[in-house]
Amino acid sequence: SQTIHQWPATLVQPVGSPLSLECTVEGTSNPNLYWYRQAAGRGLQLLFYSVGIGQISSEVPQNLSASRPQDRQFILSSKKLLLSDSGFYLCAWSHARDPYTFGSGTRLTVV
Amino acid sequence: SQQGEEDPQALSIQEGENATMNCSYKTSINNLQWYRQNSGRGLVHLILIRSNEREKHSGRLRVTLDTSKKSSSLLITASRAADTASYFCATDVLGAQKLVFGQGTRLTINP
Numbered sequence: 001s002q003t004i005h006q007w008p009a010t011l012v013q014p015v016g017s018p019l020s021l022e023c024t025v026e027g028t029s030n031p032n033l034y035w036y037r038q039a040a041g042r043g044l045q046l047l048f049y050s051v052g053i054g055q056i057s058s059e060v061p062q063n064l065s066a067s068r069p070q071d072r073q074f075i076l077s078s079k080k081l082l083l084s085d086s087g088f089y090l091c092a093w094s095h096a097r098d099p100y101t102f103g104s105g106t107r108l109t110v111v
Numbered sequence: 112s113q114q115g116e117e118d119p120q121a122l123s124i125q126e127g128e129n130a131t132m133n134c135s136y137k138t139s140i141n142n143l144q145w146y147r148q149n150s151g152r153g154l155v156h157l158i159l160i161r162s163n164e165r166e167k168h169s170g171r172l173r174v175t176l177d178t179s180k181k182s183s184s185l186l187i188t189a190s191r192a193a194d195t196a197s198y199f200c201a202t203d204v205l206g207a208q209k210l211v212f213g214q215g216t217r218l219t220i221n222p
Contacts, residue, residue: 006153032208043199043214044154051208059209090153097141097203100210102153 002027006091006103013110019064019078021106023091026072031093033074034100035066038088050074086110116213117200123219130187132216134200135180141203143176143183144210148197157185157198162205190220 003026013019025031032051036044046059048066056066063082067075074091086109092100118133134143142161146154160167160176160183167174173186187194197217201210 034209036212041217044212046209046211049209088151092154094210099144099156099159100146100154100201101156102146104153105151107151 002093002101004091004093004101004103006106008106009104010107011109013081013108015083015110016080019076019081019085019108021076021089021091021108023074023076023103024072025093028093028095029071031072031095033068034092034094035074035076036090036092038090038105040087044090048076081110083110117198117216119216120214121217121219123221124190126190126192126220126222128190130190130194130218130220132185132198132200132218134183134185134213136183136200136202136211136213137181138202139205140178141205143174144201144203145172145174145183145185146199146201146212148199148215150196154199187218190218192220192222194218195220 006023034049035047037047038044049057050068053068064078089106091103094100116135124130140162142159144159145157147157148154158169158172158174160174171188176183197215199212199215201212
């Protein structure tokens with residue numbers, strides 16, 4: 001069966017420090033991969049999505065970047081975190097028009 | 112900007128009552144999906160309705176879709192305390208490979 005792993009679950013980082021969040025999918029191949037961010041009590045904002053290795057689409061210009069070094073690996077990065085980068089980050093995968101499967105999320109607090 | 116707008120933002124009802132949440136969107140869609148999120152967790156897919164469907168059922172869930180009004184509703188019948196969560200609609204936008212989420216409805220079921 002397909003599973004999605006996202007880590008870490010929580011992270012507290014100082015302003016100006018780098019960030020690397022990793023998401024991996026098991027049990028499927030060539031998934032579409034997505035990074036969303038959710039502010040407290042709000043909806044999900046799509047940050048990046050990828051339909052294949054090395055293919056990254058950015059939805060919102062910001063302090064973050066994404067990479068897909070392997071078919072089932074999606075990484076969200078930042079060179080220097082800002083206070084406004086705090087939030088709940090969710091990774092998801094899907095095929096074509098199928099429903100998304102979400103990871104359990106990473107709570108990032110930038111202090 | 113967010114594609115979907117849920118209404119109401121928050122809903123509190125007694126256990127056993129029915130809960131209705133509404134969603135409006137702006138562009139043409141392939142399908143519309145509803146997701147549930149327990150506090151601090153990832154999203155879980157509930158039901159998908161295609162653009163050529165008008166109504167769909169799954170257990171205690173009933174979803175309607177009116178593409179002429181660009182709106183959808185989610186009905187949860189005979190609510191239970193365990194239904195307490197946030198509910199999001201998401202539109203699979205025609206011509207895109209991504210889901211756009213609304214702001215969500217926070218549902219509280221009082222025992």
